[in-house]
Amino acid sequence: METSRLTLDTIQHLVNDLPIPSFITSDQDIIIAYNDLVLKYLDKEKNLKGLALSTVLNQDSFLMTSKPSPISVHKQILEIEPSKNFHLVQFYDLTKQQTTEKKLGQLDRQLKSLFEHHPELIFTLNPSGYFINVNPEGEKLLGYAKEELYKLQYTDIVIEEDLHFTQPYFYDVLNQQVVDFTLRVRTKERFIRTLHITAVPIIEDQQVTGVIGIGRDITQTNAIQKQLQESEQRYRSIYDNNIDMIMSVDLEGRFTSINKVTQDMFQTDADQLIGTSFFPYISTDYYDHTEEHFNNAITGQATQYETVVINDEKQLFHLHVTLVPIMINGTITGIHCIAKDISDKKRLMNQLNQMAYTDYLTNLPNHYSFHRHVDKFIEQGSKSFAVMFIDLDRFKSINEALGHTVGNDVLIQTAHRLKSLLPRHANLFRYSGDEFIATFNPTTVDEVKGWAQEIVQAFRTPLQLSSDVEFLTPVSIGISFFPTDGSDTDTLVRRADAAVRLAKQNGKNQYQLFHSQIKEHHEQYFNIESHLLNAVEKNEFSLYYQPQLSLETEEVKGLEALIRWHSDKLGFVSPGDFIPMAEENGLIVDIGEWVIETACQQIAIWKQKGLDLYPISVNVSIRQFYHTNFLEHLKTTIEKTQIDPRYLEIEITESVASNTTLVLEILKKLKDIGVQIAIDDFGTGYSSLHYLKEFPIDYLKIDQSFVRDITTDEKDQSIVKTIIMLASNLGLKTIAEGCETEEELQFLKDHGCDLAQGYYYSKPVPADAFETWFKAWNDAL
DSSP states (O other): OOTTSOOHHHHHHHHHTOSSOEEEEOTTSBEEEEOGGGGGGSSSOOOOTTSBGGGTBOSSEEOSOSSSSOEEEEEEEEEEETTTTEEEEEEEEOHHHHHHHHHHHHHHHHHHHHHHHOSSEEEEEOTTSBEEEEOHHHHHHHOOOHHHHTTOBGGGTBOHHHHHHHHHHHHHHHTTOOEEEEEEEEOTTSOEEEEEEEEEEEEETTEEEEEEEEEEEOHHHHHHHHHHHHHHHHHHHHHHHOSSEEEEEOTTSBEEEEOHHHHHHHTSOHHHHTTSBSGGGBOGGGHHHHHHHHHHHHTTOOEEEEEEEEOTTOOEEEEEEEEEEEEETTEEEEEEEEEEEOHHHHHHHHHHHHHHHBOTTTOSBOHHHHHHHHHHHHHTTOSOEEEEEEEESSHHHHHHHHOHHHHHHHHHHHHHHHHHHSOTTEEEEEEETTEEEEEESSOOHHHHHHHHHHHHHHTTSOEEOTTSOEEOOOEEEEEEEETTTOSSHHHHHHHHHHHHHHHHHTTSSSEEEOOGGGGGGGHHHHHHHHHHTTTTTTTOEEEEEEEEEETTTOOEEEEEEEEEEEETTTEEEOHHHHHHHHHHHSHHHHHHHHHHHHHHHHHHHHHHHTOOOOOEEEEOOHHHHTOTTHHHHHHHHHHHHTOOGGGEEEEEEGGGGGSHHHHHHHHHHHHHHTOEEEEEEETSSOOOTHHHHHSOOOEEEEOHHHHTTTTTOHHHHHHHHHHHHHHHHTTOEEEEOOOOSHHHHHHHHHTTOOEEOSTTTOOOBOHHHHHHHHHHHHHHO
């Protein structure tokens, strides 16, 4: 055989040595040889020689296979013997490659879907920081289309304040680090969004070719967190810096948190209080009251109350407490407690209450205590008791001739002597001025007459004053009996007073029992009353005005309207004579209505004249104040005269406060109308100062009895300073009455009194005279 020619055996050996499945075919595509690697693709052992290659293998598939479908292959044909047209046919199994490509395609689709549909910003940057891709959510978040972002670097959208730390993070990623940080970007619409960025390097052939990152929009979350932080800071600030005690307790009353003020009050560290109950610290007198309010709070009711706490040092504190339920997800989990230390206020109120019930000069119970005392006798059903009215016969002469200091000493020594003379079952009161009242319960007429005679006899002996001076101060005494002479306190006092007047008329230095004949001595009284009945209809009343001036600026701030009566029969009648009479017979209501109408008309007149307007205060008696038509008449008058109600001020005395509930209701309606309210003659009447914090009042008027000796009497000074301080603490203004000297005004100004009225500025004058005075005063300012 020639070396250039191949035998079949040689061809078979040749094909056997090939490393891939191979066939040798003739020029007619008939298989003449193949290697063993082909056999593993057959469905069974079979001799393929002599078969057409196309029945076994086409261009891209191996057909005779045990698989359900042909195997994908890649076929290549080489000519090895051109003279005989032998061809070498080889194929490569593409199954694994196609499987890999299929998996890669599937992965690519998954990643693309993740990129396209991810709810957060996904972006890629090249090493220069330019955007090379961004997902739809990123376009929506930033407001830019992809094509717009491709022209931008990340630094173009990061706000200037954040660039200084953003760029180092970018370079860290280019150095194959993973970074996680927060920055702020500016959208195309110029909104600022806060993003939390996680960025990783894109590495190809061990080289960083870019950056891929995810940005989560935390703008709203940050805003909420900021609000929560600010809210927490505000809460902590209120909690830690509050001047009041703030604490929280659980539903069993155990402390869960306390502020510094609370620690100071309890004189105990927080860690010793936390987890313990507050109830052991409550005074036994207030325990049930405190427990009741706490039980209300744990059922969801906010509540306020007063209680007393005793700390470990046995110190006692009066507290005003506010309890607020702590609600979490609709469930009460504890109680917030705010407690204000009102111990000083309580001490002051107790002192002022003591002043209210006690005469400051003699330390005897005062006239309010007397009324309460006698009212109690009547309420308890006493069968008989006596009221003894004791009046010093020469006191006014002594007071005017020798001054108030001596006069006060006389009153003090009188009180001492009376207390030493009266039996144990008697009670002594300083009623007013130089008037004392004693009550005897139980008693008989003869017993009281005996004590009265003993008192009259004792005061025929001079009083030894502290100045080593003796004064003879005889007394006149009037006596009335319950129920013979009167069934109520006022009547008993009035009848005893009438008996005193008879004793004085009969020569003084004696006692008189009230009896029917005393009425004969009241002819003048009834004569005045008969003329008083028609005084309103006859237009005999007029109003005089006394200005009220600011002690700071000396500017007029208000006026008081004072009634005057000039009878065509009796001439000028003092208000001190006809006002009590009108109170007794009920005419005070008609007179009071006339005063209100006239004052409102005067305001309207001054308004029409274009004059400056100031509040005009009018005195309202107890009887008028409680009258059913009082409020309606006031509203009608204001509407009829078309005045601004803030230019009208209603003055009431402390005595109206005896019925706190009703008074409070009336005062609230007055405030609804729009008028101002003042308490007149403060400190001389019903001074149980509990009403001050309840009543919606604007002014306290300091009675002239306190002002008169303010420059010389330390007790008057203390009272006035206390009233001013009390008013200031309660947010009220003070008006001092009866100011007559510059020294009095200076004292009042130095201690914070707001307004003053009195003869130093002007006596009460008619409206036209006031206009003249007002012009002259303003011109002089």
